[in-house]
Amino acid sequence: MENIVAISAALGAVVGLILALTGAGGAILAVPLLLFVLHLSVAAAAPIALLAVGLSAAVGALLGLRAGIVRYRAALLMAVSGTVFSPIGLWFAHRLPNGPLTLLFAAVLAFVAWRMFTQAAANQPQQPAATPPAAAGLAAQPCQLDNRSGRFVWTASCTRALALSGVGAGFLSGLLGVGGGFVIVPALKRATNAPLHTIVATSLAVITLVSASGVVSTAMAGRMNWQVGVPFAAGAMLAMLGGRLVASRLSGARLQQGFAVVAGLIAIGMLAKVAMAA
Template sequence: MALTALLGLIVGVILALTGAGGGILAVPLLLFGLGISVAEAGPIGLLAVGMAAAVGAGMGLRAGTVRYKAALLMAAAGIVCSPAGLWLAHRLPDRPLTLLFAMVLFYVATRVWRRTLPARPGRCFKAPPCILDAQRGKLNWTGPCAWALALAGLVAGGLSGLLGVGGGFVMVPALQRYSNLSAQSVLATSLAVIALVSLAGVATSSLAGHVQWTIAAPFCAGALAGMLAGQQVAARLAGPYLQRGFAVVCALVALGLFIKGLR
């Protein structure tokens, strides 16, 4: 139980320090630390990430940085797609799931690393479909804006059900690409979506009897403690070097998962 709580603590700290995509390491930690399968670790990781994200989203709501209409749209799309991912996760062998997780994790590593690099000079930027009206403090809703956010929610929901990830590595880049929201608003909105989609997925898994509560309880308690502790030092440690370190860790874990999957 102490090891499980420690693994959860690590996940919570990583989530607080690196943003919404940090929760993707929850399942690999459970795989390597406790030796359970991807299908067994998925709902536990999803619950821990969802609870930790809910804490961050609550802070964002209090600060007024959550775009709640965008979050509800993305979450609704994700909740629709999440059960299909859960259904598939319990019907696929563990090896292809592990290899798929390794590929997703390596993709996250490359995305995070590329975000730390300076923008190329002379690059042409096109106005995003979702524009925040500074005077009203609200997004100007259009068809392309709604479609872009809903599509991101569908992809994140499917992956959350299939692999037990929150989907922040999908939603954060999507919000950055398709809106002009500030970095704080992007993160807070993404955390709100993660909380809603994750907890809906956990409810489905729990009703089907796929959640091992003896592991989930201490793991989630550790994740919440880590999230609160990490929030205290996040501002002082934030920067490109921290993101690059996270990218390197993701790449190394992806390599470990790939080797495990091939065995």
Template sequence: MMIEIGLGLIVGVVLGLTGAGGGVLTVPLLIFVVGLELPQAAPIGLMAVGLAAWTGAIIGLRDGIVRYKAAALMACCGVLLAPIGVWMAGRVAHDVLAVVFALVMLWVALRAFRRPPTDVSTTKAVPCELNPLTGRFRWTSRCAATVAASGTLAGFLSGLLGVGGGFVLVPALSRFSDLPMRSIAATSLAVIGLVSLSGVLSAALTGNVQWAIALPFSAGAMIGMFAGRALSTRLDGQLLQRAFGLVAAVAASALLLRVAL
């Protein structure tokens, strides 16, 4: 039990620091340390990341930095696709699923190295612009379509791979909106919490959740989220991103090597 709690702490800290990325580390940790196969690890990872994300989202709502309408739209689209991802995960060969997961991790690692560590002012037009008077989005059909598409992709990958989807949501909100980074991270966490709930329920109904591992792992992740949020204001953002990218790249390489052997 202590191992599962400790691993959950790691995931929660990463999620709290970055607003994304904790999910892609969850499954490799459960595979290499606990000894699970990917289809067993995915719903446990989804549950842990979802509960930790709820913790962070509540903190963000308290601070007034969650764009809740955008989060609700992304979550509604994601919730529809997460069960389909869970269904597909049970019908795809384990090695194929592992390769897909590793490729996603490598993409996440690349994004971590390339993404600016702090908010960068820009004059380019974005689909979702904030109203400076209200601090809320100016909703247009283009903005709504962009937000919905991001939530749809995040939800499908959430169910398929057992990840929260923050690695899709954070880059999408960074590219297609002018939200500050703190608000992007908090909004992403709100979506992750809502979408993960759908995926976990689907997995639980099919009997694919090992509760003896899932519960302590999730408890550790929730505790880690508080620690990560507390540390996020004290650590260098660029260093955090690059360290996370390095860990993700190493984990992806190890997963590919495991499949090859």
């Protein structure tokens, strides 16, 4: 038992450190690590990953609330939508064979790796930035911030856009044990004119609430492996807090590209594992 606790804590520390250094995305490596090292199925690893993701996101969400940059009404709407569909994802996760579920996770991981690599490359100052077409971009966004209050002006199209993004994040969090930030952040960028720091903080609040619903659902069903989950989450939290101390000294774009390469290789490894088991 001591061996499992130590290994779980070490794996969690790897996830927490990557999360701190890259700023996002590191948590999606939780499930593959549990698959390869502890030989858990995707369905068994997903709630453990959710536990670590939720606790890590809660730290960032609380900091955002203190700074007043979380749009909590939007976060609550998205979280409620996600909470409804998270148990549906969990239901599918425990009924789908491990092979197809692993293939699906590998596809999602490959997509996240590709997008993070291209975004990191685009953020490097290689050429002068073009003038953004502000008027056209704002007109297409259903959720607009009120200049005086700093809050969203609620319309039917805004409510629909936020609710649908919450549905996607909630379903994937239950199905694959991912926080859903790779769904929420792009959705908020498309649907709102909020600044990036507000989008990230609001996304963390949604991830915290949706992950909590998945963890509670799994615990109530008696499917949470606490022996692995508790040390894994504790290791992730401690490593994330420690990693933040050195993250500012390192190149964010290069770190994200490095993470993207590692994630892509892990996705290939998951595909190979399924092929060998077939």
